[in-house]
Amino acid sequence: MASPRGLFDLRRVWRAAGYSATGLKAALKFEPAFRQEIALFIVLAPLGFWLGRDGVERSLLIASLVLVLVVELLNSAIEAAVNRMGEQPHALSGRAKDLASAAVFVSLLLVVLVWTLMLADRFG
Numbered sequence: 001m002a003s004p005r006g007l008f009d010l011r012r013v014w015r016a017a018g019y020s021a022t023g024l025k026a027a028l029k030f031e032p033a034f035r036q037e038i039a040l041f042i043v044l045a046p047l048g049f050w051l052g053r054d055g056v057e058r059s060l061l062i063a064s065l066v067l068v069l070v071v072e073l074l075n076s077a078i079e080a081a082v083n084r085m086g087e088q089p090h091a092l093s094g095r096a097k098d099l100a101s102a103a104v105f106v107s108l109l110l111v112v113l114v115w116t117l118m119l120a121d122r123f124g
């Protein structure tokens with residue numbers, strides 16, 4: 001059983017936040033797709049906040065954009081891990097990269113779907 005102190009160990013939380021910040025910096029430095037998606041977020045998130053008529057609509061519009069960032073980070077992590085294993089082509093390595101890329105594509109389709117439905121409802 002975890003000690004009560006372990007449940008509220010702020011040092012662990014602080015270290016985890018540092019690892020997360022390091023990961024975000026690496027994504028910004030080494031991942032052009034992540035930078036493009038951050039730019040998309042910077043443009044569309046304020047627009048989503050403005051276009052949404054209530055908290056639910058605003059949440060859906062903005063959360064769909066955040067999901068793209070999350071999936072892109074996971075995609076980049078998978079690519080880095082696969083690349084670390086070697087330069088030799090392998091069917092499973094290619095499949096892992098393709099599946100991760102497909103996840104990003106599906107998350108982008110979700111953005112298009114959510115934004116289209118919200119805008120059609122708002123202006124249609």
